[in-house]
Amino acid sequence: MADLFWPGDERADGLLDDGALLTAMVAVEQAWLDALVSAQVAPASAAADLTGAVGAADASALSAGAEAGGNPAIGLVALLRDRTTGETSRWLHRGLTSQDVVDTALVLCLREAVDRVLTDLDRQLVLLADLAHHHRDTVMVGRTLTQHAVPITFGTKAASWIDGLVDARTAVVGARDGLAVQVGGAAGTLAASVELTGSIDTALDLVDRTAAALDLPPAPAWHTSRTRMTRTGDALTTLADAWGHLAADVATLSRPEIGEVREGVGGGSSTMPHKSNPVLSVLLRRHAFAAPGLSSTLHVAAGAAVDERPDGAWHAEWATLRDLGRRSVVAAGQASELLAGLQVDPGAMSRTLAAAQGTDAEQQSMAALTGRAPAPDYLGAAHHVVDAAVTRARQAVRPAPEEGA
Structure with missing residues (x-):
């Protein structure tokens, strides 16, 4: 969908948009109806295929009608009942509540978005492992508090990017695995289903059957226990932090007066044709700036959840999760493109280091303290840092699916 306020949004086309949410809500209603029939709670004549009964074309009308009830599930159920007949219409949604449908649909949409993110993230770790290994011995000046410090290798810089992404990946996988079905009924007690x-x-x-149909783990109702949503938000924000760190380094090192790296295809300027802006880095930094605010909204909402179903806190999550999920997919694609095209200039790194003043001062003071002659380099355990990060990246990447699986 078009979004002039968030360049690159089309990378997440079809994910966590109105059409995706409606499709997911229908899938939840389908899974529950199938469970009622298969468990012989509802008659066999209630069985029906709801696929396509409601779609993106209905989004505008359902959106306009959602204000009356505060959520889109009420109108969706009414529309499904209007478009089905007999026992299907009679048994549809029986035992569920609106929050069950919306929460589980959000979980399905989030899972799809997170899977896209993980696919890109694994690609990035492969690229970074190769980059770090290739530049294991590429010496450059280290910088601390914006000033020249001691020598490092570009491989160690790439290793720091790896560590951030692997840590974030662990959090994202854990959050994804914690996404569960939500079926509790009006107050989370399954009272209607028991009746x-x-x-x-x-x-x-019935809960187990519904969860299995949606390929989700079953769980007690979590209407007001929102850790699944905050955990997902935190994990995606941790990943945004890692991309932001990487992007900040690339943007800094691509400054013309440094010129040690550059993006493969820089962006242009509307008035200065000589410029090649590090646009992907800029957009990744944008995401890193914006993501924590979205995550904090999820925490504010979680802390305000009250009674057996929340009055407004739950409602604040929907657009927040949509934005955070879609923007994470967008950033994932941008980070992969950035790393695939990243150009490293070892010559520029060597020249900067040679011109730097005082980068051997610490080494000289260590030599004076020990009485030993200074080593030919001053890289410490840099090679070990690189090798450990490369190993960690390659171990983290998910194995490719087997042929025919």
């Missing part, structure tokens, strides 16, 4: 089935065990079995 329909006459059995607590059967009501719980």
